[in-house]
Amino acid sequence: MADRTPVAVFISGSGTNMAALLYASRAADCPYEIVLVLSNNPDASGLKLAEAEGVPTFALPHKGIPRVEHDTMMEAEVLKSGARYIALAGYMRILSPEFVGRWEGRMLNIHPSLLPKYKGLHTHDRAIEAGDSHGGCTVHLVTAELDDGPILGQTQVAIISGDTGESLAARVLFAEHQLYSRTLAAFVARESSADWLFEKVRALAAALPEVEERESHGSPGWRVGGKYFAYFNDQHHGTPHIALLVKTSGQDELAALIEQDEDTWFRPAYYGASGWAGLILNRPNVDWDHAADWLRRSWAAVAPRRLAAMMEF
Structure with missing residues (x-):
């Protein structure tokens, strides 16, 4: 086991x-x-x-x-x-x-x-x-x-x-x-329950301003201003990971995250080509403050300027 x-x-x-x-x-x-x-x-x-x-x-x-x-x-x-x-x-x-x-x-x-x-x-x-x-x-x-x-x-x-x-x-x-x-x-x-992990992510995403939850390509996702800033990935595309997908600045940052800590980050199929990073959740000692920080950062990357100005990062 x-x-x-x-x-x-x-x-x-x-x-x-x-x-x-x-x-x-x-x-x-x-x-x-x-x-x-x-x-x-x-x-x-x-x-x-x-x-x-x-x-x-x-x-x-x-x-x-x-x-x-x-x-x-x-x-x-x-x-x-x-x-x-x-x-x-x-x-x-x-x-x-x-x-x-x-x-x-x-x-x-x-x-x-x-x-x-x-x-x-x-x-x-x-x-x-x-x-x-x-x-x-x-x-x-x-x-x-x-x-x-x-x-x-x-x-x-x-x-x-x-x-x-x-x-x-x-x-x-x-x-x-x-x-x-x-x-x-x-x-x-x-810690390995997709339902429990999803509810943790949902609560963090819902705490951000003007967030809408909507499914996309079979995955729960969260949008602001009509643009997605996060997805919940439950072992999709044959990966063993339950993960939070967040936006990075591009391929260089994505590669650096994985190189620094491959037990925490991975390149998700389909989304990875656009610079999205997978934050692995079904692992010991998940730092939920870290997950919340990445959600806020990803939200700020797509939020309308009037909303982004409300948040301090």
Whole structure:
């Protein structure tokens, strides 16, 4: 199968959610692999499990180390492992805003409640005391505010008469193990999804003044003043690329872009003869600010002068 997306997992204890992620990754069609398990607790039993399964581990006690410094030292190991995403799985440390900011959109957590209900601790007891019909779990992106990031997936678990926090927690844990692996797989697979990539490009193009979306030669395209400035290319003309096509100043610039970074740029069939460049999107670590800059530049190349004067480049 294609290269899997490398993921690092942070734990503090038994690591049952880490184990669920790990064993799910052994499926032939799983789009991610666990490349490192880290803990702030050297005695965490989850570390022993990871080691037994052949996964590298790293432990760094946090006592006596300033929070920002500890996060930075943990992050250094993540970067050395090549991980592109972090999954928090029972990691009982509040992370520094600086660390969270550097991994914005690439760090996930699982929380034992149906967020936005019951952030923090004792979630199952609170759901029972509130008379809720269901508890459950939520996978969300991590932000600087505790348990407050965008929700990626949830599973409801019925609250049964006579439930205690412990009995409900035991059932929710089954749901967590299934939800987390499924949600993580779907999230990392977006990078190669033409539909998701198209919506990213569409949003960037729509943010520019007086843009019209219209299909051309079977490809979605965007125009301003009646002229096309961008196309979305989904493996057309036999190429393996999902790409954003933008205008360059001509063949010299197109050739220079490809020579400088052939993993990012290519000469698209048909369009390349007119100096259009293909910015490859189905690759790791796409810089969307870079894509937005090229869209603005391409827009400015064809926009009426009255519009181009409105934009600063």
